[in-house]
Amino acid sequence: MSLPLLAELPAVLLPLVSRAEQSLRTAAAALDNDQGLSGWTPERWAQFARVTAASDFVIEQTARDPSMLLELVQSGELDRSYAPGELCGQIAATVSAVQTDDELGRVLRRLRNRHQVRIIWRDLTRQADLVQTCRDLSDMADASIDQAYQWLYSRHSQQFGVPTGRRSGEPQQMVILGMGKLGAVELNLSSDIDLIFAYPEGGETVGVKRSLDNQEFFIRLGQRLIKALDPMTVDGFVFRVDMRLRPYGSAGALVLSFNALEQYYQDQGRDWERYAMIKARVVAGDQVAGAQLLDLLRPFVYRRYLDFSAIEALRTMKQLIQQEVRRKGMADNIKLGSGGIREVEFIAQAFQLIHGGRDLSLQQRPLLKVLSTLEGQGYLPPAVVSELREGYEFLRYTEHAIQAIADRQTQMLPDGARDQARIAFMLGFDDWAAFHEQLMYWRGRVAWHFGQVIADPDEEQGSENEVVVGGEWLPLWEEAQNEEAACRQLEEGGFTDATKALKALAGLRGSPQLRAMQRLGRERLDAFIPRLLAQAVEHANPDLVLERVLPLVEAVARRSAYLVLLTENPGALRRLLTLCAASPWIAEQITRFPLLLDELLNEGRLFKPPLAPELAAELRERLTRIPEDDLEQQMEALRHFKLAHRLRVAASEIAGSLPLMKVSDYLTWLAEAILEQVLALAWRQTVAKYGTPLRTDGTLCDPGFVIVGYGKVGGLELGHGSDLDLVFIHDGDPQAETDGPKPIDGAQFFTRLGQRIIHLLTTQTNSGQLYEVDMRLRPSGASGLLVSSLGAFARYQEIEAWTWEHQALVRARVLVGSEDVGRAFEKVRAAVLGKSRDLATLRQEVSEMRAKMRDNLGSKSTAAGTGANAFEATAPFDLKQDAGGIVDIEFMVQYAALAWSQTHPSLLRWTDNIRILEGLEEEGLMPAEDASLLREAYKAYRSAAHRQALQKDPGVIPGDQFADERRQVLRIWRELGLS
Known part of the structure; x- marks a missing residue:
């Protein structure tokens, strides 16, 4: 027997129908159910041909369970609408016999497959119109959710107790809100379901030994419910569950109390959440409590007045929609593309959001009913509503046709010839071209009407093409x-x-x-x-x-x-x-x-930090605006200044507008500007408390004090995270008392001044600290006095200081303080560094100190860069401490200054390694090529260290980097007689 009406089918679909018929006949015979097929009329076979030509899903379900289709035919369910509550009754009866969670999931999936076949059949044969199909799908979702919930709630309560309200003392049930298409009773053939879970009030469970907080009870219950509905198994799925519309999205609690929901929407609810909440409907759980919840939320959704405040938000939403439709791939999306389903929904909901608070007739969910109300109440002309309605129905029928093919959640037009033929056939067209022409007509009309909604009268023509950034x-x-x-x-x-x-x-x-x-x-x-x-x-x-x-x-x-x-x-x-x-x-x-x-x-300012005089002047100006007695604000201003300018230097380094040497110069100038103001603040505060100290000649100190910088700050080589090596020196009279109301001797005064300076520099505030301060290079180190007199400093350097302390003195210079004390310090420095030394002894002492540093601080795996594996890619190279690195160059410069400055005092003019190397070259003490090599290597190492610091990486790089430079540095080291 050949199927009737096959001639009406496109040729490309005929094999599908033939295979489906053969499969059904074979399965029916195996079931010994020939009577079921023998009763099929030509009209039934025509329906079968139409449905199987269109839907792989129906073919698949029929092949898997042919008895299901035969039962649907024999019961007459394919030929009639369900009475109210009938579908729910069927699902309830089946679920009531379930014993386990796994069985619940399996039963719900098989019921869904059965009803999905019925709904698709009736939709494709046009025995059900669009509204009926959407209602059946929504009823199936409501029933599945509610029956699963009721079954789970009963067992969950047996296990964890009955959740009970703390205030009311009444048992609590969950309220499940359906959003979007489910809320509006407009589900399509493969919709996911947007849900929000809530419960009336806080409390805890009763009836068990260990009670649970109500929220914890309902969160666990909600998780079980989602598991029953959402996961894909061998039986398929019931509904894909989407919980992202709840407060705080996927990061929020799965279930919230009514109070928490009301508070959230009142304090934090945004316009798009108002827009979404228009569709909210109680789909399962406690219907009475659910109605109370919706009453609580209604003022958030619908304002009591004509809500023009929503217009700007809607304009932004509209711009976002317009922007998204221009994205790649949107042209074939009948929901999200131009003139798609979403644009019709937006038109309706825009009127609801603006006018719904005053016009209660707009407070409804189904879109077609809202369109009718918009026409009846005069918001839109009948012709516009007619076009929107017809366009929407055509788009929704097309959506169902697309999804009926394979039960997939998609709104994309197919690009294969067979599926295109199916769509055209289901929509009643002879071919794809005819269908597509009609589709584009309706999309064009929808897009035009969408463009007219909440248009800004002040916008120029074409402004709809403006985009919302991002x-x-x-x-x-x-x-x-x-x-x-x-x-x-x-x-x-x-x-x-x-x-x-x-x-x-x-x-x-x-x-x-x-x-x-x-x-x-x-x-x-x-x-x-x-x-x-x-x-x-x-x-x-x-x-x-x-x-x-x-x-x-x-x-x-x-x-x-x-x-x-x-x-x-x-x-x-x-x-x-x-x-x-x-x-x-x-x-x-x-x-x-x-x-x-x-x-x-300010881009220009960010990438162009000021020079030293401008830095100092800017900081002075900032501090003059702050009352002298407001120490907290002064400390914050200093920290803000440092943070801002350090950022500007780092930004300039990254942008390439500042070379390495200038980066260090700026960071050093920044430290000097800050130290100048810190000294001024500390001096003012200490003098205010104790009076001014005296010099040995009886004159007042003004301040008779200097801050000497060693190491990186002394050598103008500060990096982004460098600390400050400082020494404090004064030339006051240690015995003479200050002239204030609480006099103390000069030694005490300058000690407290030093302590005050360190406090201002190192105290942690909300803006961090200014600098870490290291005072260990002062005479006698950590055990010595915090502040030395100039005479004591000179005596220590002449008599007690070690060679390594004289090496450190090479890089020492006065940063801020009294000019006369500064000049006196320079004389002491020159005298100490310029004295005659036995070079053999000097070489030995410098070499021994360097060896100790390598042993303690260098890379152990490469013997501080001297091992046979030091130049392998897998070996570490410590830029600073390993052999051939930064410290080796610094030690050579310091050795040279100590060895030859007696006869070449020009070597003492500078404290930075680069200019001392230039001096060695100019004085003929080092071959030009060697001096140049050391300068370039030193700059390359420091540049790499800066990059590491900006990346928050230690100053260690692969051993195969700078291999030539390291070998040359070690060669020069040996040629100087160092070991």
Whole structure:
């Protein structure tokens, strides 16, 4: 027997129907159910042909369980609508016999497959219209959710006790809100379901030994319910469950109390959440309590007045929709593309959001009913509503046709000839071209009407093409798309590990700082994150950018003015991402001290730090604006100044506008400017308390004190995280008392002055400390006096100091303080360094000190760079301490200064290694090529160390780097007679 009406089918679909018929006949025979098929009329076979030509899903289900289709035919369920409650009754009767969670999941999936076949059959044969099909699908979801919930609640209560309200003393049930299409009773053939779980009031369970908090009870119950419905098994799934519309999205608690929900929407609810809540409906659980919950939330959704405040928010949503439809691949999406289903929904919901508070007739969920109300109440002309209705129905029928093929959640038009033929056939067209022409007509009409909604009369023609910056990323941030789509978008944007990036965004969304934000802060964050993502994908490594910037976002979340700064200043955001991508050190600094974001506003200023005189003048000016007695504000101002200028130097180094030598110069000048003001503050405070100390000639000190810098600061070689090696020297009279109301002797005064300076430099405030200070290079080291008189310092250097202390003195210079004391110090320094030395003894002592340092501080695995494996790629090279590195060059320079400055005093003019090397070359004490090699190697090492510091890496690099430089440095070391 050949099937009737086969001639009406496109030729490409005939094999599908033939195979389906053969499969059904074979299965029926095996079931000994020939009577079922023998009763089929030609009309039934025509229906079978139409459905199996269109739907692989029906073919598959029929092949897996042919008795199901035969029973549906014999019962007459394919030919009639269900009475109200009938479908729920069927599911309830089946679920009532279930014994285990696994069995519950299996039964629900098989019931879903059965009813899905029935609904598809009736939809494709047009025995059910669009509204009936959507209602059947929604009823099936309601019943599945509610019956699963009731079954699970009973067993959950037996295990954990009955949740009971603390205030009312009444047993508590969960309320399950259906959102979106489920809430509006508009589910399509393969919809997921958007749910929100709630319970009336807090309390704990009763009836068991160990009670549970009500929230914990319902969270566990909600997890069991999702597990019953969502996972894909051999029997398929019931419904894909999406919980991202709940407060705080996927980072929020799975279930919240009514009070918590009301508080959230009152304090933090955003306009898009109002828009979503229009569709909310109680689909399962406690219907009475659910009605009370919706009453509680209604003022959030529908304002009591004509809500023009929503217009701007809706305009933004509209711009985002317009922006998304221009994304690649959206043209064939009949939901999200131009003129798609979403645009019709937006038109209706825009009127509801604006007018629904005053016009109660708009407070309903189904879109077609809302359109009728908009026409009846005069909001839209009948002709417009007619076009929107017809266009919407055509789009929804097309959506069902697409999803009927394979029960897949998609709204994309197929690109294969067979599936295109199926769509055209299901919609009643002779071929794809005819169908597509009609589809594009309706999409064009919908798009035109969408363009007219809440249009700004002040906008110029074509303004609908304006984009919301980063708007394509807003759905991802607001979890308006599933994880697969979000990861795909991140990958298309250039993220290497999209899953990790998505998890990082979810972690931010769920952080305590964000959850504590008020509504204004959340709105600012929602405006900022899409812009952040839009700029991040412009970088070569967006993963790294996001990883480094999100901690900053979390840190400033409660101070959302910073988010506004970056949102409204895209240049500042661009500079932030560039700097953070280049340096984790900078990212950490800005995260710790968000006030640095202000520095990003002025690009010219950021990448052009001032010279030394300008630095000092700027800091003096800042401090003059602060009352002299406000020490806290003075300390903060000093720290702000240091942080800001250190950032500017680092930014300039990264941008390449400052070479290495200038970077160190600026960082040293910055330290000197700060020390100048710290000394002034400390002097003023100490004098105010004790009076002014005296010199030996009886005159007042003014201040008769200097801060001497050693090491990096003395040699103008400060790095980004360098500490300060300092020595304090005075020329006051140690015995003479100060002239104040609480006189103390000069020695005590200068000790307390030194202590005050260290306190100002090292105290931790909200903005950190100014500098770590190392005072161990003072006479007698840690056991010596904090402050030395100039005479005591000179005697110590002449009589007691070790050779290594004289080496350190090579790099010592006065940073700030009295000019006359500074000149006197220089004389002492020159005398000590310029005295005659036995060169053999000097070489031995320098070599021994260097050997100790290598042993203690060098790389153990390579014998501090002297081992046979020192130059292998897998071996470490410590830039500073290993053989041939920075310290070797410094020791050679110091040795040369100590050895030859008696006869060549010009070597004492400078304290930095580069200029001393230049002096050695000029004096003929070192071959020009060797001096040049040491200078270049020294700069290369320091540049590499700076890069490591900006990357927050230790100063250790692979051993095969700088191999030639290291060999040459060691050669020169040996040629100087050092060992």
